[in-house]
Amino acid sequence: MLAVNVNVPEKELHTPGSSRHYGHLPLRGARKSAPGISFEFFPPATEKGRDNLWQTIEQLKVLSPRMVSVTYGADGSSRDNTYAIVKRLLDKTDLVVAPHITCVGASKAELREMAQQYWQDGVRHIVALRGDKPKSTEGLPPASDQYSYCSEFVEDLRKIADFDISVAAYPETHPEALSPAKDIENLRRKFDAGATRAITQFFFNNEHFLRFRDHCALFGIEGDIIPGVLPVENFTQVQRFATQCGTEIPVWLKERFAGLEDDKHTRKLLAAAVAIEQVNDLRRHGVSQFHLYTLNRADLSYAIGRSLGLKPTKETRAGASA
Numbered sequence: 001m002l003a004v005n006v007n008v009p010e011k012e013l014h015t016p017g018s019s020r021h022y023g024h025l026p027l028r029g030a031r032k033s034a035p036g037i038s039f040e041f042f043p044p045a046t047e048k049g050r051d052n053l054w055q056t057i058e059q060l061k062v063l064s065p066r067m068v069s070v071t072y073g074a075d076g077s078s079r080d081n082t083y084a085i086v087k088r089l090l091d092k093t094d095l096v097v098a099p100h101i102t103c104v105g106a107s108k109a110e111l112r113e114m115a116q117q118y119w120q121d122g123v124r125h126i127v128a129l130r131g132d133k134p135k136s137t138e139g140l141p142p143a144s145d146q147y148s149y150c151s152e153f154v155e156d157l158r159k160i161a162d163f164d165i166s167v168a169a170y171p172e173t174h175p176e177a178l179s180p181a182k183d184i185e186n187l188r189r190k191f192d193a194g195a196t197r198a199i200t201q202f203f204f205n206n207e208h209f210l211r212f213r214d215h216c217a218l219f220g221i222e223g224d225i226i227p228g229v230l231p232v233e234n235f236t237q238v239q240r241f242a243t244q245c246g247t248e249i250p251v252w253l254k255e256r257f258a259g260l261e262d263d264k265h266t267r268k269l270l271a272a273a274v275a276i277e278q279v280n281d282l283r284r285h286g287v288s289q290f291h292l293y294t295l296n297r298a299d300l301s302y303a304i305g306r307s308l309g310l311k312p313t314k315e316t317r318a319g320a321s322a
Contacts (some may be wrong), residue, residue, distance in 0.1 A: 043081030059298035102131030169198035203231035
């Protein structure tokens with residue numbers, strides 16, 4: 001993996017309101033191929049939630065996603081549920097499944113054992129993450145038997161097996177990063193360690209993503225940077241998510257959903273329109289792959305996929321509901 005030391009002035013990175021047009025650099029990933037899509041699911045805590053998840057998977061798998069990922073609690077709280085969902089997907093569908101694995105709260109030995117078990121089960125893709133530190137350990141260094149950085153974990157995964165590894169990226173800078181430049185340097189270390197692609201945190205201002213993509217290129221990052229898209233059906237919930245991860249909520253988005261707290265039907269129509277508008281604009285800037293945060297709901301993600309031109313296909317296996 002190419003590592004290039006580029007001296008990019010800090011003020012050039014992520015400057016709000018800049019008049020510069022972003023997204024113009026030559027794109028290694030700007031292919032004129034058909035768009036690709038991937039979906040993210042989370043392990044439900046209730047039986048009703050589990051039933052809903054499998055119904056959602058049934059509805060979305062006909063779009064032939066390139067990958068589906070299953071999240072994993074930062075403190076390992078959903079480890080068993082994540083494993084059960086991944087195993088069922090492998091056994092009952094032809095989907096490419098990528099479990100999330102987070103470093104925080106687990107020893108290196110535990111994580112290596114988990115990765116080895118996934119490989120034996122047939123998993124070939126992993127989403128490797130550091131995870132959020134528990135409040136009780138904030139400000140403390142990792143234990144001696146734990147990974148300090150996700151890049152260390154990625155490097156170890158490469159030694160365990162030939163995994164296809166996705167990592168996280170932050171178009172609006174990770175909340176804990178010292179600066180935008182340091183954040184991109186950290187991302188480059190993950191690619192240098194063996195990551196295949198980066199999936200971004202959700203965003204609503206496409207300029208943030210296009211600017212970030214340009215800066216990644218300037219820093220010598222050659223892997224794909226895939227935008228994460230979150231449909232906004234529950235605006236209050238999305239505001240909470242955005243606060244936690246440092247995502248900007250544009251004024252125009254607030255205005256569109258203002259006064260619709262009790263109007264679910266209109267909120268859903270607007271959510272679809274906003275997300276479709278976003279992905280179509282990204283397509284015009286050469287983006288060909290998208291990662292959808294489904295929140296275990298099918299309708300909006302299905303509509304986005306169809307807007308990208310993806311056609312339903314018949315599943316050849318019994319399906320996740322078997």
